[in-house]
Amino acid sequence: MDKPKVVLGVSGGIAAYKACELLRRFTESGHGVRVVPTASALHFVGAATWSALSGNPVATEVWDDVHQVPHVRIGQHADLVVVAPATADMLAKAAHGLADDLLTNTLLTARCPVVFAPAMHTEMWEHPATQDNVATLRRRGAVVIEPAVGRLTGVDTGKGRLPDPAEIFEVCRRVLARGVTEPDLRGRHVVVSAGGTREPLDPVRFLGNRSSGKQGYALARTAAARGARVTLVSANAGLPDPAGVDVVRVGTAVQLREAVLKAAADADAVVMAAAVADFRPAVYATGKIKKRDGQDPDPIVLVRNPDILAEISADRARPGQVVVGFAAETDDVLANGRAKLARKGCDLLVVNEVGEARTFGSEENEAVVLGADGSETPVPHGPKEALADTVWDLVVRRLA
C-alpha cells in the first residue's frame, strides 16, 4: 500500500516550532509528508529543518519548479492537508479563497479532508472576523480544531494556544481513517469524567486505582470530533489535553463530584468513565504517618464516598439529559452489569471484563453496552476510540 500523503501547511506564528513534532509523528508512523510553509513561517523555522525532517523539498512560492506545476499537483495528490499553526491571516485567506502563495493555492486545489489547527492571541481568535472565517470553513467541511487555553507568547494566558502536537496528530489520524465525520453532537455540551481518584491518607500517601484515563480521553476526543462542546473532568490521568476540549483537573472523589455536578448543570449528556473510589480514609493525617518501633500500625478506617453516577441519574440537571456509567467486572459480567444499571439508574452502562492485564492502561477495550430500555450492544475488541464512538452513537439516538 502507498503511504498516506499528507501536506503539512505551516503559517507564520511562533507555534510553528511545535509543527516539527507533528511532522515527526507523521513520518515515524509511515506517512509521506510534504511541508508547505508560508514565507512568514520561515521567520520562525527555516526551510532546512522542514526539508530534513520530511525528507522532501520545501517551497513557499508557486515560482519554484514551475515545470512540475506544484501549485496544482501538491493539493490534488494529497490524502490530507493539515495547517498547523493556522494564523488568523491564514484562516481569512482560506475562507475567502485567496491564492497568493503555494499553501493557499494548495488549499484551493485539494479535494481531500482539510484540518486547521489555529493558534493566535485570544483577541484575534475571538474577533468576529476570525469567528466568521472559522464558521465559513466549517460549513464547507473543513475541520477547525478549537485552540487550547493556556500560556500564550509572553506573559499572556487565554484561549489561542496550539493544542498538543500529539493531539493534533490524533485528530488527523481519525480524519484519515474515517473522513470528516458528521458533526452529530454539534450544539451539544457533554461532560466526561476520566482517570482514577486518589484519596489521601497523609501528605505523601493515597489510596488509588489503576485507571489510566485513556477510555475517558478517547470519549472526550471523539465527542469533540463530532462537534460537541466537551468538558473533561480528569482525575490524575497525566495525559495530554485532547484538542478542543475543556479540561478540569481534580484529585479526589469529592472534588470530582463537585466538578461533574457543576459542568452537568447545562449538559446534554454525562459519561462517567472515571474510576471513582468507593471509600476514602476517615481521617487525613496532616503530617506523614510514622512507623513506631515495636508497635503495630493503626488500622485504616474508611468511610463511603458519594455515588456520583447514582446521584446525577436520580436528579437530572435538565430533562432528557443522558447519563452513562461504566462498570468493570471480573466475573458474571452481564448479570452484574444489569443489576448495576438498575441500581445506578443511568440510561446506558458500559460493562467490561477486567483483570490484572486486561483493559487498564491498554490501548484497546472490549465491552457490552447495556441500555435501561433492555438493549444490549456488544462492542468487539478494538481501539478505545471505537468503543467511544459506539457510546456516542447510542447517546445521539437518545438525544434525538
Ligand code: C5P
Ligand atoms: O459501583 P461501581 O464503582 O462499580 O460503578 C462504576 C460507575 O459508577 C462508573 O461509571 C463510576 O464513574 C461511577 N461511580 C461514581 N461514584 C462512585 C463510584 C463509582 O460515580 N463513588
